[in-house]
Amino acid sequence: MGLFNTLPTFQRGIHPGDFKDLTRHLPIERMPFSAELTIPLSQHLGAPSKPRVKVGDTVQRGQLIAEPGGFVSIGQHAPVTGTVTAIEPRPHPTGRMVESIIIATDPFSPQTFYNEHPMDWEALSPRELISLIQHGGFVGLGGAAFPTHVKLSVPEGKHARFLIVNGVECEPYLTSDHRVMLEEYDDLFYGIRILQKILDVRQVYIGVENNKEDAIEVLRNHVPDDMACEVIALETKYPQGAEKMLIEAVLHREVPSGKLPIDVEVVVNNSGTITGIGHMFRFGQPLIERVVTVTGPGIKRPANVRVPIGTPLTELLNFCGGITDDTRQILFGGPMMGAPQARLDVPILKGTSGILCLTENEINVREEYPCIRCLRCVDVCPVGLNPSRLGALAKSRDYEHMLDFHVMDCVECGSCSYICPSNIPLVQRFRVAKGLLREQQARNKAS
Amino acid sequence: MEKKIELLLSSSPFLKQQEDTPAVMRQVIYSLLPAAAGALWFFGISALLIMLTAMLFALLTEGVYNKLTGRANTLRDGSALLTGLLLAMTLPPGIPLWMVALGTFFAIAIGKLIFGGLGSNIFNPALVGRAFLQASFPVTLTTWVAPGNGLSFMQWRSAAFTLPFVREKVAAVSTATPLSMMKFEGQLTPFKALFLGNSAGSLGETSALLLLLGGIYMAARHYINWRIPTALFATVIVTASALHWLNPETYAPFWFHLFSGGLMLGALFMATDPVTSPVTHRGCWLFGAGIGLLVVVIRTFGGLPEGVMYAILLMNGVSPLLNRIAQPPIYGDPAKFKKNEAHNE
Known part of the structure; x- marks a missing residue:
């Protein structure tokens, strides 16, 4: 490993420490109903x-x-x-x-699950597969809970060229995606095939941060021979799991402001979601x-x-x-x-x-100091915003003006609040501002 | 049965890096300590008294102001203490203490508090105080004693305890700074004296080496934006070298500009004040370059031998403008894509 042998990642971001040692080695267990x-x-x-x-x-x-x-x-x-x-x-x-x-x-x-009709999914059309995923109840399991079939329904005139499997799990403490990738890669690769068929995509990337080396190795060893799938080890950095950041890290592409990943020919899905989809098509369980x-x-x-x-x-x-x-x-x-x-x-x-x-130890209610414009928030914002300026505008409730500083592009990752030495609740204020601005835009549309 | 626990509701994120603003201020003060120790070495107890007076009056001014206006206690943020120490570093070792106190009061009250306190001021408070003193007491502020001067640590460099507004006889053992020797007598001070600090000047102007130590530490720990001093030094080197190349007789070489006067102190500790410098990296490049250019211009063509203070204050005034014109494009900026489309056509 040389000094310049660095792993791919996105620009800026933070290193909050991953705190994953509490659970990273613990196999998935079942709990009683x-x-x-x-x-x-x-x-x-x-x-x-x-x-x-x-x-x-x-x-x-x-x-x-x-x-x-x-x-x-x-x-x-x-x-x-x-x-x-x-x-x-x-x-x-x-x-x-x-x-x-x-x-x-x-x-x-006995709470057993009966799989009466193993699915012959290869005979189904993409439209039918999408409908099965919708009725199977799938949402993004990474946390956003956006219905999966909507992401898989590529609008007329657009086409996906790449499927990125989001196995980043950049949130500190969490290890559920990590364990699922380690233990249930069969379902994951099965699910990838279904998504490949739906999207008519050949090339697949699985993005995993290098704090999950065992998962990277297991996935690399089990990629099916006939699948154009590359497991990409990424530098561990928050918020790499954000869709836009992951696309930047893996493909060096930027999703234009206000557009979706499909506009740069990419569909991103959480690894846990795809594993769940694979499981459903293998065993019938929604x-x-x-x-x-x-x-x-x-x-x-x-x-x-x-x-x-x-x-x-x-x-x-x-x-x-x-x-x-x-x-x-x-x-x-x-x-x-x-x-x-x-x-x-x-x-x-x-x-x-x-x-x-x-x-008690982790709760830090801290005194807020004035912004000294130290630029640390500018240095970490993955979107390249100026949180310092936005924070000042939010404090004076100049929400309109915040639009000029691209507040709607904020991904609400909280890196600015994390890094701010003056303990200013930056992202908290941006969330409020974005909510109010969205309401206002809806009102303007209505009238 | 069920235990009652009290759950706190607040908004994410719940992780926080630990270093807060007072800690940053403390670190900057620590970074100044080598140069402060150097001042003690060169100027003895006079330097110590000046620094203590400035720091004391900085705290006093802000404390009293807070009391009078009913504001929360802001002394803990450490910025007043830092301003006091920085101002002291810009003062000549022979200055009467009452002037130090007055200058500090002006720096804190007019330089910072009337703008709304920490974070709201436009100009570097320490330099505002120094500019005020320079304007009010030009003779005292340009009277220098040579470092060491054969005096022991406990000997006064001047009548430190002169009563306010008593016309004091200028200290007998006054000397010229390297900059004034260059400007008025065309005499160049050797590199070694400048770099190590064995030359006349303000408390914190003498040893470039000790200031650089602090500066490198701050840059490495991200307390200052390294782009500002880098741009500043580079501009000074380029413009001073160009002039020197045109006429080596009249114009000093770049190293003289770099290591004499307040340039090191200004570049590393004043120009880098985050509050009064631009908020974007592009802006910081321009800001540092502007200061560097102004320093060489003022020093070479102006009436004064030294120009760092005015150069920084002028650029402080420009920094809101730099913020406006030097906004970097954001992720997915529509402008980037328009360019690409045009390129593709």
């Missing part, structure tokens, strides 16, 4: 799903219980065999009450469970757990030994972009990649 599961009809971006069951119905594990409520929407399935006991608003990890299907688990069911990393100094037994969707957070925490007395914050997701929870009776969602329990 909870007595009651809560399936929110809205656990993805887009329209809520429409229930197809009523209270009192008996449902089988894997049965469709809600169908897509539109194009940007997905199907939902029963994660357990049991009885629908209620369809009503329930607490949701976003902090709102969301219409949900409640299923009481049948304690006597998205009814996912791997969640339960970690952080506040959890007694950190683990990578395969969790049925809808499992209550408390049950999962208890399965992992419970939380320590000094736990002060429980996040859905990683420390950079995760969402803190106010209550423990919320369900695990399709987009829940990790549960992070932070204690």
Whole structure:
């Protein structure tokens, strides 16, 4: 390894330390089914799903219980065999009450999954495959929970040339994608074939950061001979898992501002999502469970757990030994972009990649100092924005002016807030500004 | 049964690098310590008293201002202390202490606080204080004692405790700085004296070596933007060499410009003040180059032997403009793609 032998990566970004040692070596384990599961009809971006069951119905594990409520929407399935006991608003990890299907688990069911009709997917058209993925309930498992079939539906007149598998997992602490790549590469490569067929793409890249050397090696050793697939080891840097950054790192292409990856002939999908799709086409099982990393100094037994969707957070925490007395914050997701929870009776969602329990020691409520324009935020912003300037504009609520400084291109990765020595809540203010600006744009459109 | 835990709600990110603004300020102060120690070595207790007075009055001014205006305590951010020390480094060793106090008051109050405090000022506060003193007491501010001068550490370099506004007799053992010797007598100081600091000048102007040590440390730890001093040095080297090449008799070689007067102190510790320098790297290149050019122009063609202070203050005033014109393109900037399309056609 020479001084100039550097791994590919994107420009700027931060090195927050990966904190993955807590769980990186722990094989995925299963947890028991909870007595009651809560399936929110809205656990993805887009329209809520429409229930197809009523209270009192008996449902089988894997049965469709809600169908897509539109194009940007997905199907939902029963994660357990049991009885629908209620369809009503329930607490949701976003902090709102969301219409949900409640299923009481049948304690006597063996909960096996019957694969009655192995799928002959090669006989199906791309359109049919996309529909199966939509009804299979697939969303981006990396955290954004954007319906997968929408990304796979290439608009008329555009064409994909590259499929990038996002195995970056740049959020500190999280190891679920890592473990899935290590243990379930068969399903991953199977899923890649299906996506290749849908997108009519030959060349595939799997981007993995070099803090997952074992996964890189395993994937390289198992790439099928007839697949044009390259596993690319990337320098470990946050936020490389952001779609735009990954495209820059792998292909040295930039997605034009306001455009999508398909505009530069690329489709990016999370490795866990593709693995799930592969699993469905091999064994018929839709998205009814996912791997969640339960970690952080506040959890007694950190683990990578395969969790049925809808499992209550408390049950999962208890399965992992419970939380320590000094736990002060429980996040859905990683420390950079995760969402803190106010209550423990919320369900695990399709987009829940990790549960992070932070204690008193990690909570840093710090004094804010004036911006001294030290440029550190400019040096780290992966999009090349000027967070210092944007922060000043946000503070004086000059949101209109923020548009001139490209605030809408902000990917909300939080690198600026991480690095700021004056502890200014930069990304927090940008989120607020973007929300308000979007509302205003919607109003302008309406009038 | 269920334990009650209190869950905190706040907004991501929840990871934070540990070094905050007061820590950065402390590090810059540490980086100044070698040069400060050099000042003690060359000028003895007078230097110590000047530095202590400046730092004390900087804290005092800001503390009293905070009290009077009901603002939160800002002394902990360390910026007042740093401004005090920086100002002291620009002063001649023979200056009466009451002038130091007055200059510090001006630097903090007018240079920083009336703009809204740390982060809001346009001009480098320490240089504002120094400019004020230079304008008010030109004779004292340009009276220099030679370093060492055969005095022991405890001997005063001047009447440090002169009462305010008493016309003081200029110290007997005054001498000229390398810059004024060059300007008015065409006499070049040898390189070694300049580099190691054995020449007359302000407290922090003498040893280029000790200042460079601090500067390299700061640049390596990213406390300063290395582009500013680099651009500054490069411009000085190029313009001074060009002039020297035209007429070696009149114009000093580049190393003389580089290592004499306040150039090192200014380039490494004043021009790099993040608050008053541009916020983009392109802007910083232009900013440093502008200062370098102005320094050589003022020193060579102006009425004063030294021009670092005015060069930096002038460029401070330009830096908002540089921010405006030197915005780098963002990721996926539409302009980049228009260019490509035009290229393809």
